Amino acid sequence: MNHIAPFRQAIQALSEGRPREALPWLRQSIAEADEPELAGLNLGMALADLGEFGEAEPLLLRAAQELRHLAEPHFRLGRIAAQRMRIAEARQHFDTALAVEPDHVMSLVGLAMLEEAAGHPHEALALLDHAALLAPRDEHIALFRLRCQAATREPQAAMEIALALLAHGQGGVENARLAASLLPPAEALPKLEAGAANQPVNWLWSFAIALAQHAAGATEDAVASLRLASLLSDGAPAVAGELGMRLADLRRHTEAEPHLAAAARGLPTDPGFRSQHGITLFKLHRFAECRAVLEAAIRDFGPLPALLGNLALALNAQGAQQEALATARRNPGNVAGLANQLGVQPYHPREGSAAALAATARALGALLPQPSLPPHPRGFAPERRLRVGFLSSHFARHPVGWLTLAGIEALPRDEIEVVCFSLRPNTDALARRFHDTADLWRELPKLDDADLVEAIRADAPDILVDLGGHGEGGRVAALAHRAAPVQVKWVGAQSCSTGVPAMDWMLTDARETPPGSEAHYTERLLSLPDGYVCYAPPAWAPAVGPLPALARGHITFGCFNNMAKITPEALRAWAAILNAVPGSRLVLRTHALADAETRALVLARAAACGLDPARIETHGPVPHEELLAAYNDIDLALEPFPYAGGLTACEALYMGVPLVALAGSSFAGRHAVSHLTNVGLPDWITDSTPAYIARAIAACRDVPALAALRAGLRARVAASPLMDAPRFGRNLADALRRAWRERCLEG
Structure with a gap:
């Protein structure tokens, strides 16, 4: 009886939704029971429910070997693989579970979730139809089927299904996400607001409204709607996480952190919330906590690229350059992984050489589209007034701001029209100066690469100057699609070559890139006669004191x-x-x-x-x-x-x-x-x-x-x-003109 009691207590705790409390009893059962296999399986399941996949996986693998007649271990391993984005492995585990038990309902649902995530709603429906026959009273399956049915209909008909799902009040946030995504925000919001008026205490309406508001760029409104959803839902973890995400978008990281921490606790199997929690701790300069959160997430979810990339940055911020580079190199050799490597490699005492950085940049560039030089609609008159665009997330109190603003302000305006493409709203004193100096100001929302390039092309800049590189908020890789006839890299994570084939020039000077440096850059070097930046000190700088x-x-x-x-x-x-x-x-x-x-x-x-x-x-x-x-x-x-x-x-x-x-x-x-x-x-x-x-x-x-x-x-x-802004402005204008003239010669 003594051996049986802990296992019974554990099972009762699990059935009551208290997996954390069940852990010590399950561990005791494994140590003391004559047949510990079931205790091991249940311990693996409990740990998986808590998102502790690193410890859960070996227990479930052992259970799959020892309890070959059960489908459950394979199903659980499939869920872990899916969370780790190992889709083929997840599918294999679900298929194995169904081979053991052909009517294992949750494995059918697991396969349906993979199909839905892959954008195959018809295939998901076929699996759910089978699951519904086996479990006709399962409301979650019924709601899942409706969601997949909506994805197969034209948008207006799909929206009616989605609204019905929300009115039902069950099924969770995925139904709200569906309702917010089917129609453009301007069409979706009135329908969602009408639903909220009819069911004011159904928090899913407020959640869906927040998603549509965010899609429309109204992040402050989205935050207000999420606060209401949080109140109505009694702090549902998914709402807390979404609220934390939106506050982080607004750079209100101190406010965001507790919401993201609550989401990570409440939904420990969601890698997105745990990753964003780590990022927010990084922004708050709580690097040790950030590192612990990300390392735990990697243990549980495996080496997901986003987790590795953020951990590399956190290690670098602590001065652990070698660990940071080793972590970045665990990432896949794709554009994002190599860009992350370029973010930490320049700090490395040996791998930060110009030659080593150039090798990484060229590897990245080889994966990007090769540049083309399409005809420019305004023609290639070498001496006409130029439209020069500057692309940045940091038109503000930031190194980019202090080192570029005075030079941009001093550009001769009879020769150059200034366009600022801002990737992030900024409101401080430097941001206002940037805004005032621009002939044309564009706020660009979060767009994918192709849409970003099209948005810039719509304003037809002759020259586009990138001020972000591969650093935070930078979109230099998008410029591989070429947003302007001439593209120039300047400041903003300007540590080495970008490797981007369509980046034509690197703005520099003879000290930054002395003769012989050309081999280390995929860009041509556009050298200024003095320095490559113009420093604008703040008005509040105090007087210099004695030594x-x-x-x-x-x-x-x-x-x-x-x-x-x-x-x-x-x-x-x-x-x-x-x-x-x-x-x-x-x-x-x-x-x-x-x-x-x-x-x-x-x-x-x-x-x-x-x-x-x-x-x-x-x-x-x-x-x-x-x-x-x-x-x-x-x-x-x-x-x-x-x-x-x-x-x-x-x-x-x-x-x-x-x-x-x-x-x-x-x-x-x-x-x-x-x-x-x-x-x-x-x-x-x-x-x-x-x-x-x-x-x-x-x-x-x-x-x-x-x-x-x-x-x-x-x-x-x-x-x-x-600090000679007029001199710098003249030099910068001459350099840009030189690049433009060379482009004109190319036709």
Whole structure:
């Protein structure tokens, strides 16, 4: 009896929908029972219901071997495979279950779900007709059949079925998704709103309305409808997840996170909610939590590309460059997988070389459509006024904004018409300046590649300048379909070649891409005579203070770059510098350091590289004005490598802090080289790690010289090509004209 009691308690808990409580009793039953096979099967089923597929799968595989007369283990394995997007494997498990038990209803339903997901509603219906004969009173099967029937009808007739499903109030969110998708939002919304008026407490109406509002681009309205659906449904996990998704779309990540966490708990078998929860934690710079969520999801769902891609970014953000690249390389060698690899590879101390990056970029480009040069409807007059489009998600307070706005504002408007194609709404002060400077402003919603390109083509830009690359919010791969006769890459994840065959030019300068660099780019190099960017400092930048070492009596080094850029090689160089400069300290300041576990990892990594953690100050994020003011506590900035600072270098120099840079081979490795040259400080650029260490040590030996340089550095920067907007605007216009003339010669 003692052996039987735990199993009975477990079965009762399972029957009452309490799988978590059943786990210890099932484990006890496996250990103590004379025939533990059924306990093992039920434990696998309970774990699968909890989304813990990594632990469930081996138990179910064992049950399939030991209980060959049962279809259930194969059915459960099929569901796990389907959730892991292993469709052929899922189909095989469902077929095996039906071979064991030809009338296994849920395996028929499982196959029907695969057919529905593949867009084959007729095939799904045939399977459901069989299932309905076997289980004529199963309401879920009946509703599923109706949903598939709707997918086989013309839209208006299908909508009537979908509305009837919603009015029924059963069947869950898939019926709401169907009703919201059959007709254009303008036609669907009145019908859905009428249904909600007739059944005000049926939350599925509000949920469907929210989906249609989101499809129409009315995300704020969708959030309001989802809040109502959440209230009416008593916090249904699917509603919480959708609400979290929409809040994340609005970049309200603090609000989104608890909703996504609730969805992940309530629907642990849904990989989408668990993935989005990880992404939102990443946005909140809670990198350790993000990493834990994504690693658990990969254990359960397997190496899904989205999960691997996000985990690679989280690892990189913690400064684990080697783990990040290894994770990115687990992704398939398709466009998305290689783009993810290009997102982390430039930070890697060895694989971040120009040659290695070019190889990855070319592999990506080989998978994209080859470019064509269709006739341009406005003709190819080489000297006429040009329509130049700029494509970005970051027309705002972002490195893209600070490094491009002044140059775009300074373009000669009698020669160039400016069009801004915005991929994301932005409302801050820089966004307003971008909006004001554009002759034409287009807000582009989330579109697939072909539709995005068509939307841009409708405005007929002569030249399209991409400001996103393969980074967050970037759509550079879509431009393989060619949205303009001339396409140029500039700023925005500009770390290396894009590999996109239709990207004609890379906007650069002779320091970013010195002679001999051409082999590392699939684009032609469109070189500006000075720097490749024009820095626009914020009006709230505080005054430059005196050199801190004068009052403190010791040197304070600083690096305000993100942790992804701080490699073990850089840490070892910094250790050598601090060890040679008595009493010196190092200040690290970036978002990731607000995360306690990430901070501990960074300090442990520093110690392993010979850098005493007691000499390091770590600080998390602060408002931008406070970040700039923090440079008044820094005597000398140490640039990371191989990925150098871009905007960070500009800000340090503007705040009177010189920086020691190590010139790399890649575009990412030479940002500071460009900026230092343009402000007249080429002697702060080094070409080897020993030279980098020696230059920093030498600078510390002459504190009066450091103080004098600091006192005049802002004026030097302001007078330099780095901030000369009229000069930059003229240079940019000339470069774009040069690219256009060459296109005209091609006919």
